[in-house]
Each structure stands twice: as structure tokens, then as C-alpha cells.
Amino acid sequence: MRLEPKPAPSLAVTLSFPLAAIVTTLVLTSILVLVAGASPLSVFYLVAKGAAGSQFALMETLTRATPLIFTGLAIAVAFRARLWNIGAEAQLYMGGIVTVALGTGALPLPSFILIPVLMIAAMAAGALILLGPAVLKTRFGVDEVVTTLLLNFIVLLFVSMLLDGVLKDPMGLGWPQSQKVIAEAQLPRLIQGKRLHYGFVIAIAAAAVVWVITKKTLLGYEMRAVGHNAEGARFVGIPVNRVLMKTALLSGGLAALAGFSEVSGLKGNLTLDLSPGYGYTGIVVAMLAMLNPLGVVASAIFVAGIFVGADAMSRAAKVPSYIADVMVATSLLTMVVAILLTRFKIRWR
């Protein structure tokens, strides 16, 4: 068996492959649904209905998509330069820590100043925590996959320590949670009385900014060159290490915004379950979008829809809601195969 490069695929082909990957995923997960004793068609119908069947469902999906857009962008930016940032979870929590550290009254500022300050500070913290692995990679040749993964555990323990200590809410009845951020530090809701908040708007804006950076700037070009062939990039005079550092700063900062927006827009405070694995799910979101920043928005909404819809389905159809995680993981694997098939022809001989 060998792989032969294909000519550049047309737009229609490029767009049809993610769909093919999703259809394959649905077929594969149907087996599990059948094993669980339910009918796949009714289960998928219930998932779709739970995700987008009403105004409430749709808003819930967009709310859930917001942190995924940020972590998906963070991963897309990093993976483009082949910086394997698997630590978006840690960067997200760093953003959350900074948001409550500064947003619970330490900075008595009006909202229009405080919110940008919190965003910048959160991004700085997230960037900083990814800078370590990036330096270790470029200076010492330590594979960043393991260091970023291990940092996820360290940062979560650090959060736990802070919530037992300096950030503990004295009125929290002993629960490990922080105080709520002050009213000025809260992102307003998009519609009064609903959960969807301005974090979603910021996420869309971030996707647009990242799209401009990757497609229209020198840095974006350099990132792509480094990701495509680091040796070649070095040969033509691209400062590879510096590009990787900038990529790390951007990626870490984006993931930290997920933590900021969850605290400031949705939860109000920091807890140990601020993220149910948004950092890891961001990897799937980014891959489904083929690392395209605007595609990240669509794939984040799709993935969020699966989770929101599966929760609703699980209550109705008695299929464990973990089916959502299985679908997301399977779509990651089918997607990488689909991307391969857009570029190569498999020839058996």
C-alpha cells in the first residue's frame, strides 16, 4: 500500500470531507446506540433537537461553544506551527485565576476599563504558562506534548490550593470556590435573563483577528512555514525559535480567554470544575476545522451542540451521555483520515 499525492483539491471536495467524517462518525456511534438498546435515528434526532430544536437549546449550544471557540483557536494557532500545545486546559485555568484575583474588588475600576484589563491580564497569564514548555522545546529539545500535559495537572492542583487558601470564598460554606467577581467585572448577557453572554461576541471577534493574523500577516506566513518544514524555514532565514515563542504567546493567551469568559460571563467565580475538559475538546474543534480560524467557530458550535444535545437525549432515551465524548473523539479520528484522503490517494499493490 502506498500514498500518492493528489493535485490540490477543489473547494467542494475540501468541504465535503468534514461532512464525510461526520457521517462516518454517526454510523460508527450508531453501533453503540444499538448496543445500548435504543434506535440510532431517534437518538440522533433527540440530540439534534436538544442542541438546536428551540431558542433555549440553541442559546445553550452557543453558550457552551464560547469556551470551545477560544480553546479551538488556541490549538489551531499552535498546531499550524507544529507546536503541540496539549495544555489549553492549564492555560484556561490560569485565565480563570487571574480573572478572580483581579476581578473580585482588587481593581475598583469602571466596567469599560476593568474588562479589557482583565482580558489582557488573563491572556498574559495563559501565555506565560505556555512559554515554559516553549522555551524547554526550543532551548533544550524537551517535547512539549508531555510538558504541557503534565502542566495541566500541576495547574489544576494549584487552583485547588488557591481555592483552599488565598482565593477561598469566606462565605462559601467551606466549598472550594472563589468569591464572585464584582458587577463591573462581569460580561453582560446578550439577552436579558438568558445565559448567553458577550463572551460569545468576543470569541467571534477573536476568530476574525486570528484569521487575519494567520492569513494576512508575516507572522502568519512564518508560522505556516515553520509548521510545514522547520528546517526549510530556518534555511530561508525565518527565526524559527522566535516564531515558536510568538505562537506560544498567542496560543496560551487565546486559551486563557476561555477561562476569563467562563468566569466573567457565565459562572461568576472560579471552581475546580470551571472546565469539563474544554482544553482537550479544543483539539477536536481545531482538527474538525482543519486548523482554519473561521472554521473553528463552526466546529465549536457543532461540538457544543453534540454535548448539549446528548445531555437532553440521555435523559429521554436512557443512553449514557458519555456517547457525546465518544462521538467527539471518533470525529477527531475520522477527520484526520478525511484530511489525509483529500491530499493523498491510497494505492494498493
Added chain:
Amino acid sequence: MDALDILFSASFWVAAIRIASPLIFATMGELICERAGVLNLGIEGIMTAGAFAGWFTVYAGGDLWTGLVVAALVGALFGLLHATLTVPLGLSQHVVGIGVTLLATSLTYFTYRLLLPEVTSPPKIEPFQPWPVPGLSKIPVVGEALFTQTPLTYLAFLSVAVVAWTLYRTPVGLAVRAAGENPSAVEAQGISVTGIRMGAVVAGSALMALGGAFLTTSAFNSFFFQMINGRGWICIALVVFGSWRPGKALIGAILFAAFDAYQVRLQQISGGIVPYQVFLMMPYALSILALILVARRATYPKALMIPYQKGER
């Protein structure tokens, strides 16, 4: 008890060897994969699946050894998935590995909820009991630490010997090492690089699953969510720390486990002055430190993470 006294107590070393056992299995598994040229980031999920498969087989009425066989088979299946995607198809080993971890973990949790829908506290099984080796277990400290363990721990040590012997003393081992260093030379000998690599990943994944199964059939007596808790990633660090050599990796695993056992005891005598989370962070921080110390002079298998295509130079 004094912080130093701990190091001379037999119970401390017994615990250290017990903590090391799952790491030894999984580290050997990862080592085989990487020696053949494939980074297997599916390790965390494969350990989770192995832990569940071993436990559930016993819970459903199988005996403990059957549980281990089932766990190894489940691990091998996930290994086959990883190998198929990364070896002949040459897909990114990073992305596929994370995908396999996510898939194995979520499938395990799904299956758990499907089989035990109403359970709130995980049901218990009768785990492996210690098998003191007559005579040897009477040697103070060292004998107690090494020879009053469950059979799986002996098997873990045996796996190191088998892996080392196979890698360095058999033609198959030579082919595995060459597949990770210079695959075209393997192909020139008329041996299929694809076959060698896939076989290594499947066998390695079976060992990883045994590492997971150790937790549910020897260390604890039930399965709970998040039970692997980063042990897989630590094993990847241990492989680097051991410079891809089974013996060195074994020493690394024991040192690491000793440190882990030590921090638990230190936590007790520190009397709460230092937050307990600091102690829990130490194993992860230590893994990063080990990577930094070793990475400079580490000699990676030269073809690690580089897909091989037949006929390509």
C-alpha cells in the same frame, strides 16, 4: 517518624514497589512503541480501558488472570487502531495519540455507565493477594519490598527482563530497534517496517493496558473515573528519562515511585503547614524536571515520529 527514618522502613519500600508496578508495565509498553519509531500518546486512554476491562471481567465472574488477558486484548485492539492510523497511513502521531486517548477513555466511561447504570459507589472485587516468596521475603527491607508483593508485580519485573532480552538478544528485537533508527535498512533486509512497527505498537499497548489493570486488580479493588490520573503521561517522561533502555527505565520508575510514596508520608509528618496540593504536584513537577535533565543528552530513536513509506529513501 522522622523524614529520614521513612527511607529505612520496609513498609515504605513495599509501597514504592507497588506504586512502581503499573508504571513499569506501561513504561515498557511505551518503550517498545518508541523503539520501533512510534510515539504512542494513546497510553493514558489505553491504561484507562485496561483498568476497566480487567476489573469488569472479574466483577462479571471471570477469574483474575482472565481479567488480565481481557485487559491486554482490549489494549491490543486500541493499539491496532493507533498503529493502523499512524503506520501505514502515516498520520500525525500526536493527533492520533490524543484521539485514541479520548476515544478509549470515553468508550470506557460509556461502557461503565451502560453496564452499571444505577451504581453510585463503584462495586468491589476480590483483588490479587500478596504472594510472599518463601525465604527471600524474610530478608529485611529489600526482601520484604521485592518479595511480599502480588503476582502482578513479579510479572512487571519479568516484563522488563523479557523486553530487554527481546530487544537486544533476538532478531525481532533487532528489527524493532532498526525500525526506529533506520527503517530503510530494515526494508533492505526484506523485512516489512510497517509490520514491525504495527506489531510493536499492538504489543506495547497490551502492556500499557496491563499497567492499567494492575490498578484495579492489585492496587485497588474497583474502577473509578479519572483513576489513571496522568500516570500514562508520566510513563512517557520515564521512557525519555530511561534513554529508551528497559533497565534504566525500570530504575527511573522505581525512583519515581519511591518519591511518590515519600511525598505521601512527608505530607503526614508536615502536619498541614504546607498545602497538601504541593505534595501532589511534586510527581508531575519531578517528571518535567527529569525530562529537562535528560533531554540534552537524550539520543532519541532517529526515526521516532517519522512515518515510513516503502520505497522512499
